[in-house]
Amino acid sequence: MKNILIVARKEIQEGLRNRWVLATTLLLAGLALSLTFLGSAPTGTVGVRALDVVIVSLSSLTIFLLPLIALLISHDAIVGEMERGTMLLLLSYPVGRWQVLLGKFVGHLSILAFATLLGYGAAAGALAATGAEIDAQSWTAFATMIGSSILLGAAFIAVGYLVSALVRDRGTAAGIAIGIWLVFVLIYDMALLGLLVVDQGQVLSGGLLNTLLLVNPADAYRLFNLTGSAGVSAFSGMAGVAQTATLNPSTLLAALAAWALVPLALAALAFSRREL
Amino acid sequence: MTGTVDIRDVVKRFGKVEAVRDVSFSLLEGETVALVGHNGAGKTTLMKLMLGLIRPTGGSIAVLGDDPAAGQFGGRRRLGYLPENVSFNAALTGSETLAFYARLKREPGQSVAPLLDRVGLTHAADRRVGTYSKGMRQRLGLAQALLGEPRVLLLDEPTTGLDPALRQSFYEIVEELRGRGATVLLSSHALTELEERAGRVVIMNRGVKVADGTLDELRRIARLPTRIRLKVTDAGLANVPNWLGPVEAWRRVNGHMVEIDASPERKIEVLRRATDEGAPVEDLDVIPPTLDELYAHFLLSQETAR
Numbered sequence: 001m002k003n004i005l006i007v008a009r010k011e012i013q014e015g016l017r018n019r020w021v022l023a024t025t026l027l028l029a030g031l032a033l034s035l036t037f038l039g040s041a042p043t044g045t046v047g048v049r050a051l052d053v054v055i056v057s058l059s060s061l062t063i064f065l066l067p068l069i070a071l072l073i074s075h076d077a078i079v080g081e082m083e084r085g086t087m088l089l090l091l092s093y094p095v096g097r098w099q100v101l102l103g104k105f106v107g108h109l110s111i112l113a114f115a116t117l118l119g120y121g122a123a124a125g126a127l128a129a130t131g132a133e134i135d136a137q138s139w140t141a142f143a144t145m146i147g148s149s150i151l152l153g154a155a156f157i158a159v160g161y162l163v164s165a166l167v168r169d170r171g172t173a174a175g176i177a178i179g180i181w182l183v184f185v186l187i188y189d190m191a192l193l194g195l196l197v198v199d200q201g202q203v204l205s206g207g208l209l210n211t212l213l214l215v216n217p218a219d220a221y222r223l224f225n226l227t228g229s230a231g232v233s234a235f236s237g238m239a240g241v242a243q244t245a246t247l248n249p250s251t252l253l254a255a256l257a258a259w260a261l262v263p264l265a266l267a268a269l270a271f272s273r274r275e276l
Numbered sequence: 277m278t279g280t281v282d283i284r285d286v287v288k289r290f291g292k293v294e295a296v297r298d299v300s301f302s303l304l305e306g307e308t309v310a311l312v313g314h315n316g317a318g319k320t321t322l323m324k325l326m327l328g329l330i331r332p333t334g335g336s337i338a339v340l341g342d343d344p345a346a347g348q349f350g351g352r353r354r355l356g357y358l359p360e361n362v363s364f365n366a367a368l369t370g371s372e373t374l375a376f377y378a379r380l381k382r383e384p385g386q387s388v389a390p391l392l393d394r395v396g397l398t399h400a401a402d403r404r405v406g407t408y409s410k411g412m413r414q415r416l417g418l419a420q421a422l423l424g425e426p427r428v429l430l431l432d433e434p435t436t437g438l439d440p441a442l443r444q445s446f447y448e449i450v451e452e453l454r455g456r457g458a459t460v461l462l463s464s465h466a467l468t469e470l471e472e473r474a475g476r477v478v479i480m481n482r483g484v485k486v487a488d489g490t491l492d493e494l495r496r497i498a499r500l501p502t503r504i505r506l507k508v509t510d511a512g513l514a515n516v517p518n519w520l521g522p523v524e525a526w527r528r529v530n531g532h533m534v535e536i537d538a539s540p541e542r543k544i545e546v547l548r549r550a551t552d553e554g555a556p557v558e559d560l561d562v563i564p565p566t567l568d569e570l571y572a573h574f575l576l577s578q579e580t581a582r
Contacts, residue, residue, distance in 0.1 A: 010376050014367050092357040092359075094381060
């Protein structure tokens with residue numbers, strides 16, 4: 001356990017030093033703040049549920065951005081250290097390979113969680129400061145959104161590690177990471193949409209649609225946040241989908257958690273067999 | 277004397293290449309062992325096997341009671357390793373880097389500053405490792421290998437990039453650790469440098485161990501001639517066979533010098549004659565076969581045996 005924390009601490013130290021933490025936090029805060037104030041334009045300043053609008057726009061932002069950031073920091077974690085030669089020395093120390101991997105995971109996830117919490121929190125804080133009325137339900141939904149965003153980040157960090165543990169060089173890892181991002185964030189949904197249009201409800205039953213949505217962590221995240229609370233789903237235009245896809249929030253959360261844990265376990269397995 | 281590293285019938289294949297073939301040896305406490313061989317002879321592979329970075333295709337390895345191939349790492353707290361091309365994360369400072377490695381070995385934070393001082397890096401302790409020169413990185417690498425009073429030190433080409441003064445103090449540190457019972461395994465190309473330091477030499481060639489023993493033992497096995505150099509007067513130079521007796525091989529060098537390659541059993545006889553009452557010899561040098569020559573000899577004899 002102590003080894004994991006030692007490695008995590010070093011990852012965070014490095015993240016602070018090479019400005020990863022700063023850059024990510026500023027990026028998320030900047031985008032969140034501009035979405036908050038531009039996003040309130042259509043509803044007007046009298047909008048009672050201003051935070052719900054913010055949740056909808058921020059979760060759309062998260063789906064694009066957090067997987068990208070997560071893959072950027074994670075795809076290099078193993079293969080990069082091997083290529084630079086630092087892994088050779090680290091593994092000659094009294095530390096298990098799984099401890100190295102978990103330590104990096106804790107470190108990278110802390111960086112991501114810190115940036116998300118601070119960036120998105122700034123947006124909510126700014127909204128509250130302008131005097132918008134926010135009720136307890138909206139705050140809960142907002143906190144849940146941040147929590148699930150971090151979980152989504154964890155899933156893509158784990159996927160990035162799996163790639164990093166399997167490939168031979170950094171370039172390949174970067175290429176595959178971009179491919180994974182494109183597939184899960186853009187292509188998958190388009191393909192699913194096209195399929196639904198072509199199919200016209202003939203073959204694709206609700207059950208199959210459910211499975212297809214769970215298989216993509218980005219979709220699980222989207223459904224979880226946009227249909228999770230009644231107030232939010234009314235704004236997001238997802239009420240229709242929510243009725244067809246009968247997935248309850250705990251299933252969606254479990255799917256996200258599985259997306260973090262299974263690739264992480266596979267990455268640990270692949271890393272333990274690597275020779276260097 | 278107890279063993280710290282035990283290697284038995286180890287084979288390592290990378291695809292079709294056999295990097296190490298049936299190598300066995302054990303290392304004892306308090307000995308400095310030189311691992312000698314060409315590039316690709318299997319030196320680095322052997323060290324990686326001892327660290328569990330790669331797993332042997334056959335045979336068994338034990339390091340401080342651990343089986344590194346099975347992922348056991350408890351004993352590594354008392355093991356120091358310096359890789360051939362040591363590298364560190366460029367973003368952290370020298371002392372931060374060393375503190376990280378000290379924590380992994382459960383060494384107190386106070387041990388960092390004295391170690392940096394010992395390798396002469398105190399002035400650069402708070403600079404990023406990215407700004408270090410190659411020699412400074414090598415010194416930092418040495419410092420991390422010395423963390424925690426290691427019982428086994430594996431040093432892969434440790435003195436490359438070190439200036440002569442630091443090289444000297446490096447060998448002093450190594451000798452001090454050895455004196456306290458550590459096993460030191462050094463691999464190097466700089467054979468003349470190892471000659472005075474290593475109590476024992478293991479010669480590798482193409483993955484096979486070709487010789488293993490103290491320098492004296494190897495000299496005896498190799499039966500290489502000892503070079504005897506005599507400074508002779510003008511008069512003596514004219515009739516060398518008369519006073520030297522029948523010698524197998526002698527030649528004149530630099531005018532007044534006579535050089536003799538004496539086989540081990542003829543060595544004393546030649547010396548007696550040269551130091552005899554009437555011998556026209558003004559000065560003499562006895563040069564035993566160097567590690568370089570021994571190395572070349574063992575490589576050649578293995579090549580011809582193949």
